[in-house]
Amino acid sequence: EIVMTQSPATLSVSPGESATLSCRASQSVSINLAWYQQKPDQAPRLLIYDASTRATGIPARFSGSGSGTEFTLTISSLQSEDFAVYYCQQYDDWPPLTFGGGTKVEIK
Amino acid sequence: QLPLQESGPGLVKPSETLSLTCTVSGASISTSNYYWVWIRQPPGKGLEWIGSMYSSGTTYYNPSLKSRVTISLDTSMNQFSLKLISVTAADTAMYYCARGEWVQFGMMGWFDPWGQGTFVTVSS
Secondary structure (H helix, E strand, O other): OOOEEEEOOEEEEOOOOOEEEEEEEOOOOOOOEEEEEEOOOOOOEEEEEOOOEEOOOOOOOEEEEEEOOEEEEEEOOOOHHHOOEEEEEEOOOOOOOEEOOOEEEEEO | OOOEEEEOOOEEOOOOOEEEEEEEOOOOOOOOOEEEEEEEEOOOOOOEEEEEEEOOOOEEEOOOOOOOEEEEEEOOOOEEEEEEOOOOHHHOEEEEEEEEEEEEOOEEEEEEEEOOOEEEEEOO
């Protein structure tokens, strides 16, 4: 099973600043990685797939990078609606498909 | 109309069977363009993939749940279902259904969109 580790667990950021979230895989997943955003009491929403491709309707301030075992989600100029929990998910080797434990982006 | 909508009992007794249905709108569940997924999230915790089903009938389950899980399709109702037997309190969670996208045909990829979720409590 591929273990996905996200860091930090919580990130405190001021509105307008940028945030950098990390996701590490226990073995290479190539670019087979997605990022999701989950707001309180809502279902997760796809942000990024194939490590760096934004999903339909996702603002350009969200960007993904990385390959292999190290991935980054960058949110530039954080807006109030961006404070949420973010999860990464690998789909390179399964079953099982696996998620990271999440990073909570909170208002500083 | 939501693309995916979960339904089912919100309370299940320990040792009994959890049964949920996901009604799909806007796409035929028989299509080979997507696959169909169940995911769960215990209170305050992260996401756990339960399993997936292809329109061909092929299923993949999380090894941690495989002995207790069945996912099936009902093409006449455009729905897919989850059954989890012998539930315990550890199965208390928000259960989501989602549509899966292929990386290439037969290779499961990301999930989009998701249903709004349904919370299931396991308690006597």
